[in-house]
Amino acid sequence: MEKFCQSCGMPLTTANQGTQKDGTAAQQYCHLCYQAGEWTEPTATFEQMLAKGIAGIQADSTTGRFKKWFLVKSYPMMLKKVSRWQAK
Template structure:
């Protein structure tokens, strides 16, 4: 439906206003969004998976996404590449 998603937060990369994160050499990342990955590093390297889930749920709440959908989306975060 939305194509590839960020392997840190789960956001569809097609929804990233910057088109995705960047590697250390400035090349676009095919795995991570610009909110999570810039210059070859995670924006918040100390963040835990449960903190990411809380952040994503908060953002979805701000976007008025129904709670059951937000929780379902957040439940998939531990399965993403960054958290395995």
């Protein structure tokens, strides 16, 4: 099963992992959300992350129209499941 960033929900690979303070790879977060052991947007709200994620999906030129539609429709439910937004 594919791992996902526990902040934005993006598929997480070794190539896009964020970093801890000591420079090691963050196992749960991508480089867009987490760098040097800190959030890149520490005050971001769920709604802001949702808007940013949808904009990213829509801007992706490698994804077909139907898949984009599906991802945009399912993204809010998926984002609610990642750990950063569980307690919010």
